[in-house]
Every structure is written in structure tokens, then in C-alpha cells.
Amino acid sequence: MDIIDIKGLVKNYPLGETTVHALRGVDLTIQEGEFMSIVGPSGSGKTTLLNIIGCIDFATEGSVKVHETEITALTDREVTDLRLHKIGFIFQTFNLIPVLDVIENVEFPLLLMKNQSKGEIRKRADKLIDEVGLSEYAEHRPAELSGGQRQRVAIARALVTNPDIVLADEPTANLDSVTGAQILELMKKMNEIEKTTFIFSTHDEHVLKYAQKIVKIKDGRIER
Amino acid sequence: MELILKIAWRNIKRHKGKSFIIGVILFLGALLMTLGNGVISGMDKGIESNIINGFMGDIAIISEKEKTDSILMKMYGESIETIPNYKEIKAILLKENYIESFIPVGKNMVMVLSEDDGDPWYMYILGVDFKEYKKMFKGNIYAIEGRLLKDDEPGILVPAFMRNELYTRMNIWMIPENSKLVEDNLSDDARPYKDELSLKTNAVFMGARNDSSTSDIRLAVKGIIKYRALNTFWGHFPITDIESYRNCMGYFSASELAVSISKDTQKLLDAEAENLDAMFGRDSLIVSDTGSSDIGSIDFKKKELTTKTGLDLESGIYNCVFVKLKDSSRLERSVNMLNAKFKQAGMGIRAVTWKKASGFIGSMAVLIKGALFVFVMILFFVAIIIIVNTLTMAALERTTEIGMMRAVGARKSFIGGMFLGETVILSGIFGGLGFILGIIIVNIIPLLQITTSNDLLQLLYGGDTFKPFLSFFDMLFVIIQLALVTIITVLYPVKVANSITPLDAIARE
Ligand SMILES: Nc1ncnc2c1ncn2[C@@H]1O[C@H](COP(=O)(O)OP(=O)(O)O)[C@@H](O)[C@H]1O
Ligand SMILES: [Mg+2]
Numbered sequence: 233m234d235i236i237d238i239k240g241l242v243k244n245y246p247l248g249e250t251t252v253h254a255l256r257g258v259d260l261t262i263q264e265g266e267f268m269s270i271v272g273p274s275g276s277g278k279t280t281l282l283n284i285i286g287c288i289d290f291a292t293e294g295s296v297k298v299h300e301t302e303i304t305a306l307t308d309r310e311v312t313d314l315r316l317h318k319i320g321f322i323f324q325t326f327n328l329i330p331v332l333d334v335i336e337n338v339e340f341p342l343l344l345m346k347n348q349s350k351g352e353i354r355k356r357a358d359k360l361i362d363e364v365g366l367s368e369y370a371e372h373r374p375a376e377l378s379g380g381q382r383q384r385v386a387i388a389r390a391l392v393t394n395p396d397i398v399l400a401d402e403p404t405a406n407l408d409s410v411t412g413a414q415i416l417e418l419m420k421k422m423n424e425i426e427k428t429t430f431i432f433s434t435h436d437e438h439v440l441k442y443a444q445k446i447v448k449i450k451d452g453r454i455e456r
Numbered sequence: 457m458e459l460i461l462k463i464a465w466r467n468i469k470r471h472k473g474k475s476f477i478i479g480v481i482l483f484l485g486a487l488l489m490t491l492g493n494g495v496i497s498g499m500d501k502g503i504e505s506n507i508i509n510g511f512m513g514d515i516a517i518i519s520e521k522e523k524t525d526s527i528l529m530k531m532y533g534e535s536i537e538t539i540p541n542y543k544e545i546k547a548i549l550l551k552e553n554y555i556e557s558f559i560p561v562g563k564n565m566v567m568v569l570s571e572d573d574g575d576p577w578y579m580y581i582l583g584v585d586f587k588e589y590k591k592m593f594k595g596n597i598y599a600i601e602g603r604l605l606k607d608d609e610p611g612i613l614v615p616a617f618m619r620n621e622l623y624t625r626m627n628i629w630m631i632p633e634n635s636k637l638v639e640d641n642l643s644d645d646a647r648p649y650k651d652e653l654s655l656k657t658n659a660v661f662m663g664a665r666n667d668s669s670t671s672d673i674r675l676a677v678k679g680i681i682k683y684r685a686l687n688t689f690w691g692h693f694p695i696t697d698i699e700s701y702r703n704c705m706g707y708f709s710a711s712e713l714a715v716s717i718s719k720d721t722q723k724l725l726d727a728e729a730e731n732l733d734a735m736f737g738r739d740s741l742i743v744s745d746t747g748s749s750d751i752g753s754i755d756f757k758k759k760e761l762t763t764k765t766g767l768d769l770e771s772g773i774y775n776c777v778f779v780k781l782k783d784s785s786r787l788e789r790s791v792n793m794l795n796a797k798f799k800q801a802g803m804g805i806r807a808v809t810w811k812k813a814s815g816f817i818g819s820m821a822v823l824i825k826g827a828l829f830v831f832v833m834i835l836f837f838v839a840i841i842i843i844v845n846t847l848t849m850a851a852l853e854r855t856t857e858i859g860m861m862r863a864v865g866a867r868k869s870f871i872g873g874m875f876l877g878e879t880v881i882l883s884g885i886f887g888g889l890g891f892i893l894g895i896i897i898v899n900i901i902p903l904l905q906i907t908t909s910n911d912l913l914q915l916l917y918g919g920d921t922f923k924p925f926l927s928f929f930d931m932l933f934v935i936i937q938l939a940l941v942t943i944i945t946v947l948y949p950v951k952v953a954n955s956i957t958p959l960d961a962i963a964r965e
Contacts, residue, residue, distance in 0.1 A: 283959065286863070288957075288958040288959055288962065308868070309867065312865060312866070312867050312868075313865070315864070315865045315958075316864070316866075317865070321863050321864060323860065323962065327860065329463065329857065329861065330857065331463055331467055331469075331470050332463065332466070341864055341865050343459045344459075344864075389864070393865075401962070
């Protein structure tokens with residue numbers, strides 16, 4: 233089943249007098265449970281594409297359907313709730329709330345959802361922290377963790393709400409290659425455990441071996 | 457909610473410097489606001505108790521014909537209507553059990569005539585039966601030179617404030633009879649000329665009434681007085697005995713009335729010679745030295761008056777009655793009850809509250825209050841600007857963090873709540889501390905018995921003692937003000953924080 237269905241997606245950024253054509257007509261479908269990589273050089277439009285799928289940015293033209301829902305016509309409140317309930321994010325850096333410790337960061341989206349008891353939330357967060365291998369660090373603040381550990385927390389938090397999709401924009405870009413590989417392996421493992429659709433972008437050809445499906449992007453267009 | 461407060465609290469601890477700045481400002485703001493309100497309330501209460509206990513009681517009874525209620529300091533020196541039926545009023549007042557005491561007074565303007573071709577000067581004057589006055593307003597005045605009036609003694613008590621005024625206006629320096637210049641009491645204006653002052657132990661006063669049927673009368677200065685407090689107000693009011701006052705205003709005096717009664721009696725008893733003698737004997741007792749053979753044309757002009765006893769002073773004319781209540785908090789109700797009685801009796805008089813009667817002084821208090829309030833507001837305005845600025849900076853500095861929270865699914869209201877939470881906690885803690893310290897200070901100050909004879913400070917104190925005071929409502933008012941400030945300061949930063957989108961978190965990278 234298609235979890236994401238993109239048709240004729242165009243994104244223009246006005247930049248002074250000119251316009252930057254970040255996406256020039258993207259058609260793309262993603263199946264449920266996929267572990268998909270978007271690959272392309274810097275400036276090719278990867279971030280723009282992920283942002284639009286993640287309802288962080290809005291399309292200039294075209295249609296984006298997540299689970300049959302057209303997301304290009306939602307209000308801020310609806311879009312926020314969609315992000316909270318259906319999508320998990322892993323950013324390149326600065327993923328975590330500095331004043332919350334690991335377990336609190338992972339619990340954060342669940343607390344925003346307000347539909348589970350504290351006990352259930354704690355249990356779910358504990359489980360994910362265990363799965364990403366950070367049980368010992370549950371009460372550490374982000375500042376006390378290494379880059380790789382922070383990304384693990386981010387993965388746990390992205391998955392804690394049982395989202396339909398996890399979007400990760402160059403999640404390994406700030407990590408050394410060994411740690412980066414570990415993170416990708418963890419993502420792959422979580423994809424298998426939680427059956428969550430993963431979409432991650434990278435400009436690094438090395439990481440491609442982890443991907444199940446690869447989409448190449450260049451100058452705002454998908455390369456077949 | 458719990459989450460918002462948790463994050464807010466930790467952010468406060470994380471950004472200690474900023475929190476401290478905001479906290480200190482809120483602390484000082486709350487402290488000053490509490491103190492300011494305490495001083496204002498204390499002043500209000502002080503002035504109230506000063507007016508009531510030291511000058512005019514709770515209620516003034518005036519003529520129905522009187523156009524304005526504010527009879528104490530009437531503008532343009534308009535004269536005050538008379539209340540000729542005092543004995544009837546007295547009969548009514550005596551029956552009201554909520555009334556503690558009352559005194560009839562004459563109150564008007566007089567001209568002080570210059571004896572060396574200079575211009576006259578105007579001043580208010582209060583004519584009282586001094587014996588009764590002393591009883592009702594115990595210790596409200598004291599003599600700094602000379603002495604107070606003896607019972608039924610004619611003469612005038614000039615406030616030091618008015619003496620200075622007369623010096624500036626008329627170039628005379630008043631001193632009590634049989635006394636010498638007291639250099640320490642000279643005003644700053646007069647001091648350089650202390651050797652060439654024109655010293656006066658008496659002056660000629662003339663009632664300044666709208667109709668001109670007044671007389672001039674020479675009154676000896678018996679004492680230079682000070683009111684216990686608020687001489688800037690009360691210093692405008694010299695005090696004289698009621699008979700001199702009546703003579704001065706051209707009203708029927710008690711002695712004149714006594715004479716006319718005795719004249720009637722005289723006619724009735726004319727036939728009996730032995731009784732006639734007895735009658736004259738009594739006459740001369742009552743009107744002791746007004747020139748007994750020339751009864752029909754009593755002339756007080758520029759005549760020194762001497763003590764007369766046994767006169768029925770209350771039969772003469774007054775301008776108003778000052779009434780003190782047992783319970784000052786029942787002011788409005790008491791006034792209404794009195795007015796109902798007066799109306800029923802058709803007496804042509806009305807009762808007004810001290811607030812209305814003292815109009816100008818009341819508005820003086822309002823003025824000072826307003827000034828203090830403006831000061832506090834300016835302070836808060838500055839505080840608000842600094843806090844808004846600091847919070848807005850904080851919002852902008854945390855753009856990535858906020859954007860990320862929004863991306864993960866936090867609504868705008870969550871972000872707004874976070875900032876509100878931070879400010880509320882800060883104002884709760886620091887503002888609360890300032891508030892509590894303020895309350896403590898306000899409650900300690902009266903114990904220190906800080907007194908002043910400085911006129912300006914007395915205005916601020918509302919009396920001679922600095923007694924700031926906070927009622928329950930004042931405290932509530934401070935808390936509301938503080939809450940308002942908190943909300944106002946947070947509005948703009950929240951707006952800025954709300955405008956941060958998830959994209960802002962990413963665009964930086
Ligand atoms: N906010 C923006 N304003 C103007 N141009 C932008 C903005 N964001 C991205 N772009 C441009 O859009 C193009 C695609 O950018 P991006 O999606 O970030 O590429 P990638 O993530 O593949 O490096 C680039 O040319 C970039 O300069
Ligand atoms: Mg990018």
C-alpha cells in the first residue's frame with residue numbers, strides 16, 4: 233500500500249528578484265514499511281522534499297498525499313497534529329530539548345499527545361531507549377551525550393509515537409563514518425522491529441548499502 | 457501543563473543570567489509597587505484621620521442655600537451661608553446615637569486690613585467657642601508662641617503658616633501680645649530683615665462677605681499656633697472666638713441678642729422701679745462692658761473686646777456644624793440619615809461628608825496619589841520594556857530549539873505557554889519576594905514612629921507620622937498589577953516565539 237503519493241511537486245523559493253527552483257516536478261510513491269534513501273548532491277533538493285513530506289514546508293504546486301490525506305491544504309493546527317501523530321523526525325543536529333534528559337526527550341511527543349497514562353508513556357519510552365541501547369544514559373541531559381548517542385535518542389523519540397513515517401534528513405552527516413554506520417544499522421533494525429516506514433536523505437554514497445530502495449535526486453528532479 | 461512548567465522551570469535555571477535580570481526587575485518592581493501603594497493608602501488614611509480628628513469631624517452641616525459642598529476652602533473667597541437655627545439642629549443631633557460629638561462654627565473669609573496704606577490680605581477664619589473646640593479636637597493645635605485662647609476670651613490664634621503668608625503679603629510679622637520676637641521661628645523670607653520687622657500684636661480684621669454688611673474689628677493675637685499636622689492645609693485657618701467672629705462678619709452676636717431680649721424684658725417690667733433696678737443690674741452683668749448706657753448703638757469698631765462670661769453663645773449665628781461620628785466607616789449612611797431628619801423637619805440645612813466638604817484638600821490628596829501612581833507606572837513601564845526585550849532575545853536565541861519542538865508536534869500554544877510559564881514563575885518567585893518584603897516594610901515602618909515637621913513630607917505621610925498601610929484590597933490590587941505586568945511583558949515575546957516555524961529550526965543547518 234502506498235503510504236506517500238507525490239505528484240507534480242514543485243517548490244520555488246523567492247530569492248530577491250529571482251526564484252530558486254528547489255523542486256521542479258517530483259513524482260514519487262513510497263510503500264508502507266519501506267526503508268528508503270533519497271540520494272543527491274548538496275543543493276539538489278533533498279531537504280526541501282523531506283520537509284514537504286514532513287509538513288514542515290509547503291509545496292508551491294502539486295499534490296502530496298500521506299495516507300490518502302492531501303497535506304497541502306491543511307491549517308497550521310492540523311499540520312502540527314499530523315506531525316505529532318503520523319511523522320517522526322530525525323534532524324542532522326539539534327534534535328533534542330536541552331533541558332530534558334534522555335527519557336524525558338523520548339517521552340516528549342507522547343506527553344504532547346496526552347492520550348496515554350504516565351505509566352504507559354514511561355514504559356513505551358523505556359522500551360525504545362532500551363532498543364537504541366541507551367538504558368544506562370536514560371537520565372543524562374543531551375549535553376552529556378556524544379553525537380552518536382544523541383542521534384540514537386532522536387531515533388527513539390521519532391519512533392515512540394508509532395508514526396507512519398520517520399523522516400531523517402542526513403542523520404549521519406555530523407557523525408564519523410563508524411558511528412554513522414551504527415546509526416544507519418540501528419535505523420534499519422528499528423525499521424524491522426517497529427515496521428515503520430523510514431525515509432532518509434544522504435549525499436554520502438557509502439551509506440547506500442543500507443538502503444532497501446534508493447531514489448536519486450538532482451537539480452530538483454528525480455533521476456530514474 | 458506539568459510538562460510546560462517543567463520545561464519553563466528548567467529553562468529558568470538554564471538561562472540563569474537572564475532569569476536573574478528579569479527576576480531582579482520584577483522583585484524591585486513588586487517591592488516598589490507594594491511600598492508605593494502602602495504609602496498612598498497610608499497617606500489617604502492619614503489625611504482622612506487628620507481631617508476628621510484634627511479639623512472638621514466626619515460631617516459638616518451647612519445651609520441648604522449653599523451652592524457647593526466644598527465649604528472648607530471655597531474658591532474666590534465666596535462667603536458661606538449662615539445656619540441661624542443652631543439650637544434646633546442641636547436638639548436633633550443630640551438624639552442621634554451614632555454621633556459622638558459636634559460643634560457649631562463660623563467659617564468664612566476675612567480681610568486683614570493694613571494700617572499703613574498697604575493692600576489688605578485675605579484669609580479664612582474659623583470662629584469657635586474655644587472651650588468646646590478644645591474638647592472636640594483634643595490636642596490638634598499647640599502654641600509655638602504665646603498661648604491658646606482662654607474660655608470666652610476674645611482674640612485670634614494665627615497659624616505660623618499664615619504668619620509667614622502675612623509677612624510676604626503685607627510685610628507685617630505677628631507676635632502674641634506681651635511677647636518678643638522669637639528668631640528661631642522666623643520664616644526664611646523674614647530672617648534677613650529680623651531687625652527691621654514691623655511687629656504686630658494685633659490687627660484689624662474685616663469680614664469679607666458678599667453683601668457688605670460687615671464690620672472691622674481689632675483682634676489681639678493671643679498665640680502663634682501650629683496644627684499637629686498638615687499645616688500646609690490647616691495653616692490657612694486662624695481661629696478666633698465665636699463672638700469676635702460674629703462681630704467681624706456683621707452677624708448678630710450672642711451679646712447683641714442678649715441685649716435685645718433684655719430690652720423687651722425691660723419694657724415689660726418698666727412699671728416696677730425696684731425690678732427695673734434689678735433688671736439693669738442683670739443687664740450690666742450680661743453685657744458687661746459694651747457701654748451700658750448706650751445699649752441701642754453698640755459699636756465694636758476697632759474696639760478691643762474683653763472676656764464675657766455667661767452669654768448664651770449658641771443663640772447666635774453660625775455657618776456650619778462639624779459632627780464627629782462614633783464609627784467613621786458609617787459615613788454615608790449617617791449623612792443620609794441626618795439629611796432625612798433635616799428634610800423632615802424642614803430646617804433648610806444639609807449634611808455633607810468630610811470628603812465633599814474638604815473638596816480641595818481631598819483633591820490635593822488625589823493629586824499626590826496620582827503623581828505617585830504615575831511614578832510607579834513609569835517604573836513599571838521601564839521594567840516592562842526591559843523584560844520584554846530580554847524575553848524576546850531569549851525567544852530568538854532559542855529559535856532552533858523552538859522550531860524543533862514545533863516540528864516534533866508542539867502547538868503554538870505550547871510554546872506560548874512555555875514563555876508565559878517562565879515569566880509567571882519568575883514573577884511568582886521574585887515578584888512574590890518583593891511583594892512580601894514590601895508588606896513587611898510597610899508593617900515595620902509604623903512601628904518606627906517616624907515623624908516629621910516638614911510640611912511636604914507631612915503631605916506624603918498624610919500627617920505627622922509616617923504610617924504606610926496596606927488593606928486587603930491594596931494587596932489584591934498589587935497582585936493584580938503584578939499579574940497584569942507579567943501578562944503584558946509576555947505578550948510580545950510569545951508572539952515572536954509563535955512566529956517561529958519548524959522550518960526555522962532547519963534552515964540554519
Ligand atoms: N529558504 C530558502 N530560500 C531560498 N532558497 C532555498 C531555501 N531553502 C533551500 N533553498 C535552495 O533550494 C535548493 C535545494 O536546497 P535543499 O533542499 O536544502 O538541498 P539539499 O538538502 O539537497 O542540499 C538549493 O539551491 C537551496 O539553495
Ligand atoms: Mg539538506
